[in-house]
Amino acid sequence: MAKYLLLKHYRGGPKQMPNAERPMDEWTPQEVTDHIAFMDRMEDDLRERGEWVAGAALSPEGAFVRYDGEGRPPVTDGPFAETKDLIAGWMMIDVDTLEQAQEKAAYLSSAPGPGGLPLQEWIEVRPFLGNPPTVTE
């Protein structure tokens, strides 16, 4: 009964475990297929359990944009330097507790990578700010 955002990062976050360090274009085709199949199964499972809200994969192409004053074109910064954080994709789930959200994130992090071994990439878990509660004033 609380919504959480599970964020997959290309970069950013704590230092990755060895398996997650290797870029996906260095994997074998079968390893890529297995990884994607795992993600699809996880999504199906979340839907079947009534916990899925939304999700998407994001292109690595992106830029920061900002307002630069009346009548002037927006300022952009990008494509990103290696040091900048980058979101690869996200899932929004609706579960009863933070512990459950963290279990889902850990499961997502267990997706197979090179050699069929768990990727162990870091998944960021962020609670949504919910409705104002009524109980305490």
Place this chain on the structure above:
Amino acid sequence: MTASGTASDASGAPGDPDDLLRTLGPQVLAVLVRRGVEFAAAEDAVQEALFEAVQRWPEGRPDDPKGWLVTVAWRKHLDVLRSEAARRRRELIDHAEPPAGPAETGDDTLLLLFLCCHRDLTPSSAVALTLRAVGGLTTRQIAEAYLVPEATMAQRISRAKRTVAAQGVQGPGDLGRVLRVLYLIFNEGYGGDVDLAAEAIRLTRQLAAGTQDPEVAGLLALMLLHHARRASRFTPDGALVPLAEQDRSRWDTVRIAEGIGILQQALAQDRVGEFQAQAAIAALHADARRAEETDWTQILGWYDELLALTDSPVVALNRVVALGEADGPLAGLRALAAVPVDVPRRTAVAAHLHERAGEAHTAREEYLEAARLAASAAERDHLTRQAARLRDA
């Protein structure tokens, strides 16, 4: 007990045909479940009966709409049994006329409520199933209220039904669990076109009509007292208004009077529980015409009682607030030291007490920290404004 009369209060008095069907659907479902029909099958039969009612009733509504629906639903169920039997055995079973209507009322709804709040269901599943089966809301309405896709809510409900069906109908359920589920629904407030607080009140009224338990009355009183103040709790653009600053002329005095009446009857039974104690605190707030007239000493007494009943750190924190008002901010700060640091809103309470104690700088830092920890956007914005207010202090 009486309904307080406004249309949005969902008092359970059926008006137009849609309301009537929505009210009767769950009651008919309850009858079938009571008769031993498996949950999902019962719901299918009720849906078909409701569909038939929508088609036929415009020509002339039956004298006993519920009896009619029970009869039709029961017949639909037998039809399914017959056709399944026919498929299996290639022969028809004997014609069995449905037993004639009118069926028992209160107890059936209670049975359904207990079933929907089954111990094997997660809180969110119990909430969804209760709103669907007892509240008669559509899956779309429930999905909108909880801001999830309709397919997600449909899955949640059908999983819950399967869980309940696997367990079957058992004896009396856990009343405490039912009350917690109803309170969860109440606290979700509103989203979409359904007012869940009003819906929770409607369901709690049904429960209260069928049981003398003082905690049920306590929960109903608590909901009415909170609901009575809802219009003043937020500005039109959604900003939070603290209790002391609320426009008390906007409190709904009819609901307050009803809530206090119900609470007094419950307290007279002399079996105080958590919800009665919370309602007593809400009643004392509702009783004060101006914030300065709040009887903090009595409120503190009820928090002591509540703490003895629950031993909850959240209650301990609320007690600190009351103590700070009754005995001053320094007494509050001393008591706050004993509250665990990870209790939600602890930092916000510390900020409030430090500000009242004249320590504006500390208060500002704590408001900022509390804003960072806030669980809702309205609360975060309120705390950020509090910090901003103390910027030049």
